[in-house]
Amino acid sequence: MRHQLAHLYHRRGDVSAAEVEHRRVLAARSRLAKLPADLGRRDEAVAEYRAVVEARTRVPGADHRTRCRRGRGCPP
Secondary structure, rough: OOOHHHHHHHHHOOHHHHHHHHHHOOOOHHHHHHHHOOOOHHHHHHHHHHHHHHHHOOOOOHHHHHHHHOOOOOOO
């Protein structure tokens, strides 16, 4: 749900709010990755943690906001 909200903010041009929501989604995914680890399913936990780390490198930052304002690099 938050992921969809982030996309809605982005489509409306509120990139700052979209970034906040995307970061909240990633924080929740990181917390959820702990569950399989606690159950001894280490491979599953590692895979989810890696997915979170990879996604965090893609979450837009200040540079993205600048590109977006200039009309480059923004999804429709």
